[in-house]
Amino acid sequence: MAQNDSLAVPTGDSGYITVFNDPVNFNAKHPLNNSWTLWFDNPGKKSNPNNWEQTLKELITFDTVEDFWGVYNNIMKTCDLSVNSNYHLFKQGIKPMWEDSANKQGGKWSIQLNRRAMTDIDNIWLYTMLACIGEAFEQESEVCGAVVSVRKAIFRISLWTRSSDNQDLAMSIGRTLKSQIGLDGTFEFQPHHDTKTGGKTWTV
Numbered sequence: 562m563a564q565n566d567s568l569a570v571p572t573g574d575s576g577y578i579t580v581f582n583d584p585v586n587f588n589a590k591h592p593l594n595n596s597w598t599l600w601f602d603n604p605g606k607k608s609n610p611n612n613w614e615q616t617l618k619e620l621i622t623f624d625t626v627e628d629f630w631g632v633y634n635n636i637m638k639t640c641d642l643s644v645n646s647n648y649h650l651f652k653q654g655i656k657p658m659w660e661d662s663a664n665k666q667g668g669k670w671s672i673q674l675n676r677r678a679m680t681d682i683d684n685i686w687l688y689t690m691l692a693c694i695g696e697a698f699e700q701e702s703e704v705c706g707a708v709v710s711v712r713k714a715i716f717r718i719s720l721w722t723r724s725s726d727n728q729d730l731a732m733s734i735g736r737t738l739k740s741q742i743g744l745d746g747t748f749e750f751q752p753h754h755d756t757k758t759g760g761k762t763w764t765v
Contacts, residue, residue: 590625593694594701596653598622599632603646614658622653629694638683642711650690651706651721659753663705668725668752670735670765672744674716682709682716685742689718692741698734718742725752728763735765 577589602617620636623629639648649657659665674682686709691697698704703722710717720738722731731750739748750763 587627590627593624593626593629594696595694596622596624597629597694597706598651598653598655599636600649600651600657601647602649603643605645617649617657624653626694629690633687633690639686639709639711639716640682644711644713646711647708648686649706649708650693652704655705657706657708657721663723664721664753666724666726667705667722668731668750668755669708669719669721670731670738670748670750671717671719672746672748674718674746676712676715679716685718685744688742689720689738692738693720697741698737700730700734703730703734725750725754731763732765735763739765 578587579589579591599620599622600617601620604616621632623632642648651657652663655661655663657664674685679685689707689709693704693707703724705721705723707721708717708719710719720734722734725731735748735750748765750765752761755761
């Protein structure tokens with residue numbers, strides 16, 4: 562969250578009314594340090610991987626706490642998405658694609674969760690998004706975005722980073738992510754360029 566909340570002064574002589582004072586008639590918002598874009602795709606079984614970008618839909622961009630909650634409360638929950646669907650939350654200007662200049666040298670931290678055993682995926686995805694937009698990571702500039710994927714047997718949560726060649730940096734981000742969303746499972750980091758070939762991985 563932004564360090565400077567001067568745009569969101571509590572109600573009083575200033576005339577500013579925040580959502581904490583009046584959830585309906587507020588006139589001031591809490592700005593984020595970055596603008597974020599929510600994307601969605603559901604390629605389906607018959608889609609051509611080479612045309613995947615055509616299925617990617619840019620839903621909305623927001624830059625305040627209040628607008629984030631407005632988006633979150635009015636979209637379909639992760640648990641209700643159809644198989645092969647994905648939500649992508651990325652900093653504005655970064656496409657959720659390996660080929661994007663911000664991502665091509667990076668990698669991702671991922672965890673796979675058994676759908677049958679996972680009853681709290683909505684909160685886990687929410688905590689992941691809040692960690693991103695709330696600047697929970699010491700190396701905030703390294704974070705590009707996050708993805709939740711719905712598959713037949715699993716849910717997958719991923720956090721994408723700008724670089725993949727500094728193990729200490731990557732491990733710090735991984736530990737923070739694990740702490741923020743409160744999961745006991747194993748998170749695995751892999752550079753994007755090694756995903757298909759099965760290269761180096763790190764775990765927390």
